[in-house]
Amino acid sequence: QVQLVESGGGWVQPGGSLRLSCATSGLIFAGYTMAWYRQAPGNERELVAAIATGGSTNYADSVKGRFTISRDNAKSTVYLQMNSLKPEDTAVYYCAAVGAIYLNPTTSVDSYDYWGRGTQVTVSS
Numbered sequence: 001q002v003q004l005v006e007s008g009g010g011w012v013q014p015g016g017s018l019r020l021s022c023a024t025s026g027l028i029f030a031g032y033t034m035a036w037y038r039q040a041p042g043n044e045r046e047l048v049a050a051i052a053t054g055g056s057t058n059y060a061d062s063v064k065g066r067f068t069i070s071r072d073n074a075k076s077t078v079y080l081q082m083n084s085l086k087p088e089d090t091a092v093y094y095c096a097a098v099g100a101i102y103l104n105p106t107t108s109v110d111s112y113d114y115w116g117r118g119t120q121v122t123v124s125s
Helices: none
Strands: 003-007 010-012 018-025 033-039 044-053 057-059 066-073 077-082 089-097 119-123
Touching: 003 089, 018 033, 018 066, 018 119, 033 066, 033 077, 044 066, 044 077, 057 066
Parallel strands: 010 119
Antiparallel strands: 003 018, 018 077, 033 044, 033 089, 044 057, 066 077, 089 119
């Protein structure tokens, strides 16, 4: 069974940083495209960042330059480093995976087959 477990969420003041982790099991991690999505109350789930098996990345314009997605194939884990956090970053953050190799990672939510349960990120003063 494929399982994705997020961790690292919490409360932080504007301008602060958090690092999210997504530990995976039940899959050959190196063959999976990975992504982070987020969803705030009343909003649609939106892409934050995605990373292909070869390391190519895509970011939402709203987080570009502030967030960094990375993967550690030896640990079967994907990370999201979030810096210069803003109140509008407040949301539940979800890890997603699809067993496909893309030159550039897909940004379509419908492409991802496996999802974690989410971790809450709250940015406020």
